[in-house]
Amino acid sequence: MSDRILEVDNLSVEFATYGGTVKAVRGVSFHVNRGETLAIVGESGCGKSVTVQAIMGIIPMPPGKITGGSARLNGKDILGLPAKQANQFRGVEIGMIFQDPMTSLNPTMTIGDQISETLMVHRGLSYKDASALAVQLLDKTKIAEAAKRAKQYPFEFSGGMLQRAMIAQSLACNPAVLMADEPTTALDVTIQAQILELMAELQRTENMSIILITHDLAVVARMADRVAVMYAGQIIESGSVDDIFYRSSHPYTLGLKEAMPSNKGDRDKKLSPILGSPPDLFHPPVGCGYFARCPYAMKVCEHQQPPEYLLAGDTTHQARCWLQHAGAPVNKRLYQTGANHAD
Amino acid sequence: MLIETKDLKKHFQIGRKQTLHAVDGVSLQIEENEILGLVGESGSGKSTFGKALIGLHSRTSGTTTYNGQLLPAKFTAADHLQYSKELQMIFQDPYSSLNPRMTVLDIVGEGLLIQGQTKRSEVKDQVALWLEKVGLNADHMSRYPHEFSGGQRQRIGIARAMIIQPRFVVCDEPISALDVSVQAQVVNLLEQLKQDLGLTLLFIAHDLSMVRYVSDRMAVMYLGSLVESGPADDVFFNPQHPYTQLLIEANPEPDPETERHHKYVPIIGEITSPINLGAGCRFADRCPKVMSHCRSVTPKTTVVAAKHTVNCHLFE
Numbered sequence: 001m002s003d004r005i006l007e008v009d010n011l012s013v014e015f016a017t018y019g020g021t022v023k024a025v026r027g028v029s030f031h032v033n034r035g036e037t038l039a040i041v042g043e044s045g046c047g048k049s050v051t052v053q054a055i056m057g058i059i060p061m062p063p064g065k066i067t068g069g070s071a072r073l074n075g076k077d078i079l080g081l082p083a084k085q086a087n088q089f090r091g092v093e094i095g096m097i098f099q100d101p102m103t104s105l106n107p108t109m110t111i112g113d114q115i116s117e118t119l120m121v122h123r124g125l126s127y128k129d130a131s132a133l134a135v136q137l138l139d140k141t142k143i144a145e146a147a148k149r150a151k152q153y154p155f156e157f158s159g160g161m162l163q164r165a166m167i168a169q170s171l172a173c174n175p176a177v178l179m180a181d182e183p184t185t186a187l188d189v190t191i192q193a194q195i196l197e198l199m200a201e202l203q204r205t206e207n208m209s210i211i212l213i214t215h216d217l218a219v220v221a222r223m224a225d226r227v228a229v230m231y232a233g234q235i236i237e238s239g240s241v242d243d244i245f246y247r248s249s250h251p252y253t254l255g256l257k258e259a260m261p262s263n264k265g266d267r268d269k270k271l272s273p274i275l276g277s278p279p280d281l282f283h284p285p286v287g288c289g290y291f292a293r294c295p296y297a298m299k300v301c302e303h304q305q306p307p308e309y310l311l312a313g314d315t316t317h318q319a320r321c322w323l324q325h326a327g328a329p330v331n332k333r334l335y336q337t338g339a340n341h342a343d
Numbered sequence: 344m345l346i347e348t349k350d351l352k353k354h355f356q357i358g359r360k361q362t363l364h365a366v367d368g369v370s371l372q373i374e375e376n377e378i379l380g381l382v383g384e385s386g387s388g389k390s391t392f393g394k395a396l397i398g399l400h401s402r403t404s405g406t407t408t409y410n411g412q413l414l415p416a417k418f419t420a421a422d423h424l425q426y427s428k429e430l431q432m433i434f435q436d437p438y439s440s441l442n443p444r445m446t447v448l449d450i451v452g453e454g455l456l457i458q459g460q461t462k463r464s465e466v467k468d469q470v471a472l473w474l475e476k477v478g479l480n481a482d483h484m485s486r487y488p489h490e491f492s493g494g495q496r497q498r499i500g501i502a503r504a505m506i507i508q509p510r511f512v513v514c515d516e517p518i519s520a521l522d523v524s525v526q527a528q529v530v531n532l533l534e535q536l537k538q539d540l541g542l543t544l545l546f547i548a549h550d551l552s553m554v555r556y557v558s559d560r561m562a563v564m565y566l567g568s569l570v571e572s573g574p575a576d577d578v579f580f581n582p583q584h585p586y587t588q589l590l591i592e593a594n595p596e597p598d599p600e601t602e603r604h605h606k607y608v609p610i611i612g613e614i615t616s617p618i619n620l621g622a623g624c625r626f627a628d629r630c631p632k633v634m635s636h637c638r639s640v641t642p643k644t645t646v647v648a649a650k651h652t653v654n655c656h657l658f659e
Contacts, residue, residue, distance in 0.1 A: 043523060160613055189593050191384075193595075194610075215523055218594075218595035221602045222602045241599045242600075259523050261555070271527035273531060274527075
């Protein structure tokens, strides 16, 4: 399918540590279509950042190691390329912005020079042309007095302004995909609204795809077309944003939703925390990763990995849960189609 | 009324001629056995206010009355000893607020030993009791903080504050550093403790939905001053101050259908510097409804509905 700009297939990443090998990403597959926003949701340690870092080729190896899978950008394999070849797509076809704008920019270079550097390296511009274009890029991200701001250093910028500057830098080469790793987590809600609006607007004007990594379901509801929910290094449910919110098919997705306060409906409804903690990825469980915390766990869940079930009537909604098996008991809280045949 | 501040100010001198107005005249009452949620952007002075309330910062001016007594502007060691029995704090960062060289037993039990009314032999039982109450395993008391996850550390911080059985606790962003699933655990625990022990809480946070969920009343701060306060649902669903309106408008809702129809009216610009502020409304520079006298006259507190007050010239 030509519309798929990025396709990741069965990606696995491990880290060698003193305590043993951590299996951080365990067979993750997803794709991103042109012009859409895919949100990857999950809690800390679920492997969402490692997934995109592996695709970008910015995982330090060693200790990191990509043990399997592939990632194709416009049909070209980009996984695990040596630095020289990786630099041809990194920052060019895929731009990236990070969670903490304070520490992601070089404190000893002016903002303008940092953006110009990208332009000089990747597009071969002269310093003069690059500087002029850098100012235009800052202007595009709605930084007031861009020419003056370009000559300032990161410490002279506020958090929201730095995030804008980082977006300006990531746009330098008109990337087809923008990876945003928790871009608004460090920001206040008013600044978050500004940055999300900016991203949505740039996506429309530049026809860019966005991979948004976040743990905030409200941000997902605001931004995403499609969602992949990660848990313990695997995608446990994926589908359209409406599938995930209104037809949740995995107990973990349901758990996440019910742990968050909603401003609709009954205020006296108690939040339901997810008890326990995620499994130890030094020794990933044999069965379902969510088994120990799942309120609906069955015997099979402990011993056997659930396959990825495609939910009937949908072309993209998938859940990795035994409750989607045709023989599984009916669960009123989960969306089940019951159409999955026994393997 | 358990605790009340009148025109509380906390200024920091930075350099010879510069004054940082962290808290600039906040008058607020907290009733016994209520949770007051305090929201505002970073730099609005909400943490400084919380600390000044219980004597962890000295006051520049204004008064704090606790249980009918006037609290000293600057706490001496003896004041801290006296008031820490009743006024406690849960800190934001569960990673840096626990001493890494102390065991959980030492951390949680230290308050009891300092208060001196518990025998050393009984401290251990108390610590075990409280660890169980906050949902930790009592066998873990000989461990060090690094052996726990963020959520567990936050519970240690809660046990440390609660073991003294205080009447009033300042919770400074107790859930910001935690994962969604764990946030709900901590929030439910605080709610439970409030009911069981008749606690009064000041719950400082920037997550508006969570503050609305947790709090009985809600207060909004902007640049060191209070802009609005009232029953949580009134403030959230019927905000009056232009800043509160924009703040709540900017808050996304975890519901795609709502978000598709959610019109975002961005606040222009960013929070101004709190250094060397003059008179006038703090929000004047960014306010869409600004009038000429907003920049020169500090607005007074106006009651707009039952228990719902706004500091804005539009309502005077």
